[in-house]
Amino acid sequence: MTSHHDDKRWVIVAGALIIQVSLGAVYIWSVFQTPLLAQFPSWSETQITLPAQLVIAVFAFAVILGGRIQDRLGPRLVGTLGGLILGLGLMLASLTSHFSEGAALAWLVGTYAVLGGIGIGMAYVCPVATCVKWYPDKRGLITGLAVAGFGAGAFFFAPLARALIGGGDYELFGIALFPLPQAGVFDTFMVLGVIFLTAVVLGAQLLRNPPEGYCPAGWTPPATASGTGSGFGTRTGSGTGFGTSTSTSTSSGHIGLHPNQVDFTPGQMLRTSTFWLLWLTYLAGSTAGLMVIMKAAPIWEAFGLSAITERPVPYEQFASIASAAAMAVAVLALFNAAGRILWGRVSDSLGRKSTLILMFLLCGLVLFGLDWMRPYPLYLLGVSLIALCFGGFLALYPAITADYYGTRHIGVNYGLLFTAYGIGGLLGPFLAAVLLKTTEGIDYLALDASGTLATRLFQLGDYDTAFLAAGLLCLAAATLTLGLRPPVASEDHEYNNISPEMA
Numbered sequence: 001m002t003s004h005h006d007d008k009r010w011v012i013v014a015g016a017l018i019i020q021v022s023l024g025a026v027y028i029w030s031v032f033q034t035p036l037l038a039q040f041p042s043w044s045e046t047q048i049t050l051p052a053q054l055v056i057a058v059f060a061f062a063v064i065l066g067g068r069i070q071d072r073l074g075p076r077l078v079g080t081l082g083g084l085i086l087g088l089g090l091m092l093a094s095l096t097s098h099f100s101e102g103a104a105l106a107w108l109v110g111t112y113a114v115l116g117g118i119g120i121g122m123a124y125v126c127p128v129a130t131c132v133k134w135y136p137d138k139r140g141l142i143t144g145l146a147v148a149g150f151g152a153g154a155f156f157f158a159p160l161a162r163a164l165i166g167g168g169d170y171e172l173f174g175i176a177l178f179p180l181p182q183a184g185v186f187d188t189f190m191v192l193g194v195i196f197l198t199a200v201v202l203g204a205q206l207l208r209n210p211p212e213g214y215c216p217a218g219w220t221p222p223a224t225a226s227g228t229g230s231g232f233g234t235r236t237g238s239g240t241g242f243g244t245s246t247s248t249s250t251s252s253g254h255i256g257l258h259p260n261q262v263d264f265t266p267g268q269m270l271r272t273s274t275f276w277l278l279w280l281t282y283l284a285g286s287t288a289g290l291m292v293i294m295k296a297a298p299i300w301e302a303f304g305l306s307a308i309t310e311r312p313v314p315y316e317q318f319a320s321i322a323s324a325a326a327m328a329v330a331v332l333a334l335f336n337a338a339g340r341i342l343w344g345r346v347s348d349s350l351g352r353k354s355t356l357i358l359m360f361l362l363c364g365l366v367l368f369g370l371d372w373m374r375p376y377p378l379y380l381l382g383v384s385l386i387a388l389c390f391g392g393f394l395a396l397y398p399a400i401t402a403d404y405y406g407t408r409h410i411g412v413n414y415g416l417l418f419t420a421y422g423i424g425g426l427l428g429p430f431l432a433a434v435l436l437k438t439t440e441g442i443d444y445l446a447l448d449a450s451g452t453l454a455t456r457l458f459q460l461g462d463y464d465t466a467f468l469a470a471g472l473l474c475l476a477a478a479t480l481t482l483g484l485r486p487p488v489a490s491e492d493h494e495y496n497n498i499s500p501e502m503a
Contacts, residue, residue, distance in 0.1 A: 009134045009216075013142070015206025016127030017149040019079060022199040023086070023120050024153020025192065026055055027333060030297035031161045031326050035185040038446060038456045040101045045436060045459065047105055049429045052294045054113035055120070056425020062121025063418045067129065067411025075126035079204030082126070086119025087197020094190035112189070123200050124150065125418075129411040130207050132402045137216050139402055144344025144395035151336030151391045154329050157192065158297075162326035164188040166319070166447060172330070182447070263406030264487070269413050272487035274404060277480060279420045281356070282397050284477035286424025287431070288363060288470035289390030292370070294429045295463075296332055296383055297325035302460055303374050305442050312443035312455050319446075324376060331380055332387035339391025344399065352400050355392070356481045363389035364474030371464040394421075404486050428470070435466040 029052040037048055070078040092111040096104045127146045135142035155172075160180075163170045167182025183191060269275050292299070304321035305313060347355040366385045373382040401414045442458045 011206055012127075012130055012134050012208070013145055015203045016131055016146045018203030018206070019083075019123055019127050019200050020147060020149030021153045021156065022083075022196045022203070023124055024150040024333065024337075025157040025161075025196065026059065026116075026120055027151075027154040027293050027336070028158040028161055028329060029055070030295055030329060031158050031165070032185060032188075033298050034301065034322065034458070035165050039097070039185065040104060041457065042101050043105065045433045045438075045461075046430070049294075049433045050105070051108050051113045053426045053429045054109055055117040056290060056294075057422040058114055058117025059120040059124065060418050060420075060422020060425065062118045063125045064121075064412060064415035065118075066122035066125040067413075067415035069122070070126050070129060071409065071411040074209055075130045075207040076204050079123050079126040079207055080201050082119045082121070082123025083197055083200025083204060084119070086116055086123065086200060087193045089115030089117075089119055090189050090193030090196060094186045094188075094193070096189075097186045119200075123204070125411055125415060126204065126207055128398050128414065129407075130209060132398065132410060133407055134210050134214070135216070136407075138348065139399050141341070141345045141348055143399045143402075144340040144342070144392075147394045147398070148337040148340040148391070151338075151340055151387070151394070152333055154333030155331070155337070156333075158326050158329035158333065161188055161192065162323065164191060166322070171323070171327070174327070263408035264404075264413065265409055266412045266416055269405050269409075269487070270416065274485060274487040275417065277484055278397065278400060279417060281360070281477040281480050281484075282393065282417060282420035283424050283427075284473040284480075285360065285363070285390065285393040286421040287427045288367060288424075288473050289386060289393065290425050290428035291432045291466060291470050292367075292383055292386050292428075293332060293336070293390065294425075295432045296329050297322075299463055300325040300328050300376075300379055301458065302463070303379060304376075305444070305458060306460055307374075312445050315445040315447070315453055318444040328380060328383060332383045335384040336387040336391040339388035340395040342388070343392030344395035347396055347399065352396055352403065353481060353484050356396060356484075357478050359389040359392045359396075360474045360478035360481065364471045364478065367467050367471035367474065370467045371462075431469055432463065432466045435469060436461040436463060437465065 033048050033052075037043060066078050066082060089111050092115065093108055096108045096111075099107050128143060131142045131146040132139055159171050163180045164183040165185050165188050167180065169176035169179050171177065264272075301321055304324065305318075308317060310317075343355055343359060350358075363386055366382050366389075370379075370382045370386075373379050397417060398410075398414050401417055402410055405413050438459050438461045440460050442460050443455050444458055445453050446456050447453060
């Protein structure tokens with residue numbers, strides 16, 4: 001079943017991008033951090049980081065639930081439900097101002113982190129699982145595209161959130177596009193909730209699974225029962241750069257891209273040592289990447305404020321630093337998105353294993369030098385390279401899951417591997433907060449909810465130890481990846497007779 005369905009494949013990608021751009025706003029938490037601390041000054045660095053940590057963790061574990069449901073009921077229903085839950089969570093988060101400081105944190109965690117995380121997780125898995133089924137011939141590239149929007153979301157929504165919170169122009173790359181009234185931090189949650197609910201629900205209507213037995217025109221799946229199969233399928237006619245590779249096929253009767261292509265159940269996958277090696281390296285990359293991504297704005301604010309001697313810091317100077325911090329979040333979002341496409345495409349040619357090692361080494365080296373990148377252009381370069389590598393992790397690990405464990409249970413299987421990302425979401429911001437060495441408190445002038453200037457306190461800190469720890473994690477992950485081999489399954493799919501050369 002092939003050609004007449006091929007023209008519809010890009011509709012699936014369009015739906016995936018609409019959904020993922022909205023979900024990717026999870027990375028803009030750092031834009032909210034300083035305004036929330038101004039409203040709740042008794043909150044510690046660890047407390048203000050808690051919603052960011054938990055939304056990532058809940059999101060990752062909700063992927064398992066969403067994956068299981070969408071494997072049975074299809075992506076459209078699950079994506080729609082995810083959008084509704086996400087929108088509701090953010091709308092309810094707008095009520096945080098009605099609570100005392102202690103209760104407000106609990107409310108924000110319950111709405112933004114728990115409800116929002118569940119909605120993101122349920123919606124996120126649908127485009128990923130659907131796209132790998134429609135594109136068995138371009139799995140690395142298409143998983144990169146499917147999650148690129150998630151990385152790019154912060155590019156659009158970080159400047160929007162900053163403009164809504166403080167009032168002023170919506171800017172991209174320093175260009176003022178249109179003015180926005182000051183909504184304040186809490187009403188900004190409401191505005192974003194409405195936007196995300198609408199976009200995710202609409203995007204979900206474009207998703208559907210391919211027909212049973214679907215193959216793209218010109219692509220031949222690997223041989224199954226005997227003979228020779230293609231490691232990445234055989235593309236006939238005009239070439240696409242993926243080429244043809246051959247190897248011994250499995251005897252399982254299942255069809256797939258990788259010569260290991262048995263459709264492992266979740267339980268069978270968990271019994272392979274390969275899964276746990278992948279999980280550990282994914283954890284390391286997620287911890288390092290999310291440490292920087294979720295703290296990008298306050299890190300730059302600390303760098304920028306440390307260079308100003310006037311006290312309190314004038315409003316114009318602080319507003320300029322805050323705007324630059326939001327722009328840093330937006331720029332790294334672009335590189336986060338680009339990394340998902342770039343590294344996914346590279347891995348289709350270079351191989352998943354070699355590409356992973358390259359990304360871990362690059363990310364680790366940049367982290368070792370990030371504390372010295374204090375001029376703003378150098379800071380943008382540093383966080384952008386980290387985001388580029390982090391985006392690659394989010395593209396390669398779903399592709400590897402499909403390569404090694406098949407696509408029949410891809411929703412649940414990748415959901416289980418994705419828990420490493422969730423734990424990384426807890427560890428990364430937590431390590432940044434715990435390893436932060438506070439050096440001094442700096443007074444600055446900012447507009448309060450009534451639009452009048454008020455003095456606020458910013459706790460200046462040194463992140464050097466946190467950067468060093470994250471860099472070491474990346475180097476450790478690169479070393480572990482050297483031992484990566486495909487899982488091996490016997491007739492019962494618990495082991496395999498395939499050699500490790502395709503790693």
